[in-house]
Amino acid sequence: MTTARFRDLLAAEWIKLWSLRSTSWLIGLGSLAIVAFAAQSSLDAYNSWPGFTAMEKATFSPLNEAFSALGACMLMIGAGSLGALTIVGEYATGLIRTTLAAVPARHLVVAAKLTVTGAVTLVTGTLISAGTFGVSQAILSGRGVAVSLGDPGVLRVLAANALLAPVSALVGMGIGALVRHTAAAVVTVCAALVIVPTFFKPTVHQWQNDLFALVPFYVWRYCLHLPRLDVDPALPTVGGAWAVFALWPLAAAVVTLIVVQRRDV
Structure with missing residues (x-):
């Protein structure tokens, strides 16, 4: 039996990903919706700017208009759902039997699936991050409050916004491998x-803050999304936040591999 080349597996997973109707809907319409929401939020801020108080103007964050918590929730739900469907859809249709019959090396199938899904969602997240930033700052520049790529913290924020998509997608794959419905x-x-982490807020109990700082949405919202960081032990550190962004998809990839290896189709 000829061993399948990894690039052939990547091509196969690419075809299977785009054969799912949900892929085009989630990526296409989802991206447009997030960018449109950023444009509307920025226009509202533009129109309301003359009526802002001095305090409101001083604390105004142009990056928050570009990509707010709601935008992050939309992106994470869409990417996470897409990741889950790449696994669940194949099991639901029975295509997984054909795949594993053709390629008994399940770890290679999982690796190809993770690579394709991670790459597609990384590109999507990058385009959304850049699109929301460009549209929003173009609007806010009319009030002289826009920021540029060279301003402190901007590139970190844009990178974090973009990485929410692949992180969520790979976590979704792990959940899909476990649930299969x-x-x-x-x-x-x-x-x-999204839903559970939105209730997490900094507290006076440091053990709770340390626990919350293990959640991607929390570290994004209270650290990576902020261009100016406060030195506060109750808030996540930048290094710790990036570690969370790395460990969640890594753990999800391991879970996906173990489950697909051990469970019958």
Whole structure:
């Protein structure tokens, strides 16, 4: 039997990813919706600027108009759902049997699936991050409050916004491998990535802050999304936040590999 080349597996996973109707909808319409929301939010700020108080103007964040917490939630839910469906969809249709019959080396199949999904969502997240930033700052520049790529913290914020997509997608794959039911997987993705973490806020109890600082949405919201960081032990550090962004998809990839290796199709 001829061993499948990894690039052939990548091509196969690319075809399977785009054969899912949800892929085009989630990436296409989802991206447009997030950029449109950034434009509307920026226009609202532009129109309301003359009526802002001095305090409101002093604390105004142009980057928040470009990519707010709501935009992050939309991106994480969409990317996480897409990641889950790449696994669940193949099991639901029975295509996984054909795949594993053709390529018994399950770890290679999982590696190809992770690579393609991670790459597609990374490109998507980058385009969304750049698009929301460009549209928003073009609008806010009319009030003289826009920021540029060279301003402190801007590139970090844009990178964090972009990485939310692949992080969420790979976590979604891990959840899909565990759950294997479309509706349940999507609900679990929404709950784990967005719904539950939105209730986490800095507290006076440091052990809770340390626990919350292990959650991607939390470290994005209270650290990586902020161009100016406060030195506060209750808030995540930049290094710790990037570590969380790296460890969650890594752990999800390991879970996906173990589950696909050990469970029957």
